[in-house]
Amino acid sequence: MQRTAGIHHVTAMASDPQRNRDFYEGVLGLRMVKRTVNFDDPGTYHLYYGDGVGSPGTILTFFPMPGIREAVRGAGITESVELAVPVGALGAWEGRLAEAGVAAAPDPGHGGLAFADPDGMRLALTERDGLPEPVAWDGPVPADIAIRGVDGVTLRVRDAAVTTGYMATALGLEEAPHGLRALGAPGATVRVVEDRDAPRARMGAGAIHHIAFRVPDGPRQAAWRAELAAAGANVSPVMDRDYFTSIYFTEPGGVILEIATDTPGFTRDEDQDALGQSLRLPAWVEQHRGRIEEVLAPLGPAAPVGAR
Numbered sequence: 001m002q003r004t005a006g007i008h009h010v011t012a013m014a015s016d017p018q019r020n021r022d023f024y025e026g027v028l029g030l031r032m033v034k035r036t037v038n039f040d041d042p043g044t045y046h047l048y049y050g051d052g053v054g055s056p057g058t059i060l061t062f063f064p065m066p067g068i069r070e071a072v073r074g075a076g077i078t079e080s081v082e083l084a085v086p087v088g089a090l091g092a093w094e095g096r097l098a099e100a101g102v103a104a105a106p107d108p109g110h111g112g113l114a115f116a117d118p119d120g121m122r123l124a125l126t127e128r129d130g131l132p133e134p135v136a137w138d139g140p141v142p143a144d145i146a147i148r149g150v151d152g153v154t155l156r157v158r159d160a161a162v163t164t165g166y167m168a169t170a171l172g173l174e175e176a177p178h179g180l181r182a183l184g185a186p187g188a189t190v191r192v193v194e195d196r197d198a199p200r201a202r203m204g205a206g207a208i209h210h211i212a213f214r215v216p217d218g219p220r221q222a223a224w225r226a227e228l229a230a231a232g233a234n235v236s237p238v239m240d241r242d243y244f245t246s247i248y249f250t251e252p253g254g255v256i257l258e259i260a261t262d263t264p265g266f267t268r269d270e271d272q273d274a275l276g277q278s279l280r281l282p283a284w285v286e287q288h289r290g291r292i293e294e295v296l297a298p299l300g301p302a303a304p305v306g307a308r
Helices: 017-027 090-099 160-171 218-230 283-295
Strands: 007-014 031-038 041-050 059-064 077-086 105-107 112-116 122-128 149-157 174-176 179-181 189-194 208-215 245-250 256-261
Touching: 007 017, 007 149, 007 256, 017 031, 017 041, 017 059, 041 283, 077 208, 090 112, 090 122, 122 149, 149 160, 160 179, 160 189, 208 218, 218 245, 218 256
Parallel strands: 007 059, 077 122, 149 189, 208 256
Antiparallel strands: 007 208, 031 041, 041 059, 077 149, 105 112, 112 122, 174 179, 179 189, 245 256
């Protein structure tokens, strides 16, 4: 059985790209490590946030589409993302979110602080001991309280037993006190909530599109793909996303999953100090740069808290 080292990234839908950047970089203090386009729809952005280099496990990515309909909550989707912060940091975060006008409340389910982004995507901050140090950058949040990465995700499905069994088998996750977990790895808790009467979720602004799990490199990913296909999964071909390669499949409850490589990373086409400063395009659409730049909405620096 293949075993993941944890969550690589989480990808969600958004509406306004500037508002998205103002929140995730300006309020939460994540660095925009890549400004590129949706490889399946090059007329829209794909924005990546993470630590100073976008280390696997710290990454949140978004497809912002102005005018997109709102998501419909329900079953068959990743419902929320929990982000890890150092022990003792929640008090400072409560104050920071309040200053930014973000309503937050205690989250007993995750032992932290729950809130939503401007499109309604559900988030929580959770204190954790022994977190790895992120790659620092000159961001708006002090390093001693900065978000260290993805702590876990919560799925909502109609049959928790089926989804839990599949995730354990397909990803090598093991049972833990608060869900499934890739043991020995940060950012690897998967909680499954059963809701048999929930309507089918619908993608839109504020919805989490998929969760990506980590694999070290291409050969391990190929072996994993072969194992999934042999087990009957409808798994995609390997897709080159420039900064990692990906395969996609869907668990029985409807949640879209991805397995992404740790390599080559976001510094493959930009120096570390220049990450996210310019629009990067895949080679096969570079010839259309002029038209793409005309279509994409302007995107400026993140507005600091208190200046919005």
